[in-house]
Amino acid sequence: MTAVTIATIGGPRLTMGFDRFDRIDLDRHRALHGALPTPDLEELLKITEAVDLRGRGGAAFPFARKLMAVASRVRSAGGDAELWLPGAEDDRDGSEAVVVVNGAEGEPGSQKDKVLLTRNPHLVLDGAQIAASALGTRDIVVAVESGAAARAVRTALAERRMDAEIVRLPERFISGESGAVVRAVNGQIPIPPGRKVRAAESGVDGRPTLLSNTETFAQLAVLASLGPDLYSTAGTDSEPGTTLLTVGGSTVVEVPLGTPLSTVFAECGVEPGQGVLVGGYHGEWITPDAARSAVVSRAGFKAVGGSLGAGIILPLPEGTCPLREVARIAAYMAGQSAGQCGPCRLGLPDLYRSLENLVDGSGFPEQVRRAAAVGRGRGACSHPDGTARFALSALTAFAADIETHRLNGTCNQPCFGVLPLPVPTGGETKVTIDWSRCQGHGLCAYLLPELIQLDRYGYPVVLNTEIPTWMETDAQRAVAMCPALALRLTPTMTKPTRK
Template sequence: MTAVSIATIGSPRLTMGFDRFDRIDLDRHRALHGALAVPTLEELLKITEAVDIRGRGGAAFPFARKLMAVAKQVGRPGDVDDFLLPGEEDDHRGRRQKRAVVVVNGSEGEPGSKKDKVLLTRNPHLVLDGAQIAATALGTRDIVIAIEDETAARSMRAAIVERRMPAEVVRLPERFISGESGAVIRAINGETPIPPGRKVRAAESGVDGRPTLLSNTETFAQLAVLVSLGPDLYASVGTDSEPGTTLLTVGGTTVVECPLGTPLASVFAQCGVQPGQGVLVGGYHGEWITPEAARTAIVSRAGFQAVGGSLGAGIILPLPEGTCPLREVARIASYMAGQSAGQCGPCRLGLPDLYRSLEALVDGSGSPELVRRAAGIGRGRGACSHPDGTARFALSALNTFARDIEIHQLNGTCGQPCFGVLPLPVPGGGESKFAIDWSRCEGHGLCAYLVPELIQLDRYGFPVVLDAEIPGWMETDAQRAVAMCPALALRMVPVMAKQPKAKRK
């Protein structure tokens, strides 16, 4: 994992001890946070409802409601009876019912987020405390930790050995959509790790078809802190409606723990950054806000909503001066188009069209209306939230960078280069994109017929190739298009990792 700095505002909770230890082992964890407490289901429901603890993966779903939904499927709380068949449990009415599974979603497909990886690598025992608290309340020992990052996976495996607990670590592919709950469940079940395309409640049918409690890494760490402190002490910081602390990833390189209700300006001051030309809050499914809004924003769900943003998974990405905002937005839209599962029209065709409309803004030939039209097609009809989230990202840029759009329409450019400051994954070596040998191309147009998602024809009948990575789900169609090109002009070339730009003076 790329080196990440840690900062705190106020007294640390989740990051306690990070200033002294690179990794907190079990003995140090117990010295810092105390012995593991195991409340009953009734007690756990009471304290999680008292502070209204919410999921920290982006959706902010009430944890108590998730817990209750799984508990209802299980039938009763209590210890697992060893004599029952694997995966089954008797309730007080004598019925056979499947035992619950607790899943820690440690997948951070968002390139700008580092908070969960930090928790998994620096204090894995705090996360396991939360998972074990939930599992005990539900009467199960079955815990699965789903992780993309290998360093984080090694840390969790070592922690599991230290605790001698029967938990399992499952590796996920490093893709943006891998962290979607349905994709996580499918990966654990040995299926293709993409959203299922239809709403499936994990509480009813998750891992192996069993009732599953799935929340992200920080949520379980917050649960452990809540049980350790109790609701009153836990709520001694934060706001009345949103108590406690939260983790933010600022600029993709600094993880900050701060009380909810902290001014965003204080977070920037702690990290030594400025709002720049605008701030993306909530990640690549979030919203852009203006520098003026960022200076008045309060770190909380309500605080960000008041300025047109969303807290999401706590990703804060200021866009510094000197780089072209529209090119940065289009660059991310290209990445998002390549990260889809390709199982519905809004992803297969809608996201490439959205990227094309943003590229037209960059060269001055497009308009905000064309972007809105591309973003609106298929809204709410996707197989998952990926197309709607990407559309939200693009639409918010129209307001925040309205002046830049006018300059590009007037001059065809703003005169600024694109330094690629918004974080993206480094290509792993297997990615490719289309290229055309123009000395051979005769404008047959077959490629646009075979892969309309990435190739369209201009008014003269020649191909216009989307400068985007070829998604995995298009690999077969892409190879077929290359093989069938009559002029042998279409090729697939490797996506090369971009070299770092020289620092601007």
């Protein structure tokens, strides 16, 4: 895991003890947070509704509604539509719920869940146990991408003498989507299922499943420990409590909701720069002026055209080309799709191409808007819509830079690649052309339209992105069938880090 700095504004809750201990074991955890609370389902619903606890993974879904949906499904599967409460006669016929902690943090700009799982996994496990106990089940699954997180959770389970399943997921952007997590736990390929299936109705092994992200369960544990009145002493009236933010990809800061974003920047030692991406790579760009007036909350970010999402804040510093940075991320997002639907297979590469045209001054914002509109709302998951939202917001935030590129073909700024992306492992490949051989047959564009298009002279123009896993077979076929043997699959090289 990238070296992460921990900061706190106001009194720490989730990060309590992080200033003193690198890892909080069970004894320290109990000394800091007290004994494990055991509210029943009715009480747990009451306290989560009282503070309107929302999921912290990005969608901000009300936790009480999700909890009730699972409980109702459990009871319904037993032959009665009424809400099942612990202590009631149990006729569920094997329809026990499953609690899943979604620790898959696929966004390169996010570190908060990894920090929680490695520094104090007991707080997260407390939240999972509280929910499981209220639902009358012992079945808990922790899904993680990080090896360090998996080891920390395994150690914590041994300290608690607690049984729970740990499932490792690949470190991909879409791995954290709820359907992908359920598929992974079920032993299937961890990609979105392609159709909407609510985990509360049919999740792990087809059972009612309560699935929320890491911070949500940690917040649940704090809420159950403090009670709604004390919990609400931080935050705002409509959005009580604290939240975790990852700022600049390397600083995790716990802040009370309602804190000015400028205060967060001052604490983290950063500036709004040329613009600020809020909500991550499915979020929105906001201008420096908007960032200076923004308040950290769902309502506060919405008021300036952004979204809190999973708490990812990425300022774009001066000196790097904004359009090249945006196009660089769009290329990454195109390569992260599962390739299950047209909006991902063809729409995201087209969106990237339209952004590249802005970079070289040959394109227009309307081309980006058209590419973003293709298949809107029709994707197999939220990935194409989220990526389109990211690109469209850049048109407003960097309008002046777009005009500079249109007039001059460049803004005379290099691209330093400051927006975080995964470090290549050396196994990635790209499609390249041997121009000494290419004769313009055009077969490659027919076989691999997602990556290759033809220019007006009939010669291939290749998308400058890594080949997604789902496209590898098609790429190999295109290479083998090129009549001029001009197509290549070239390994990517990891660039050295500047000291």
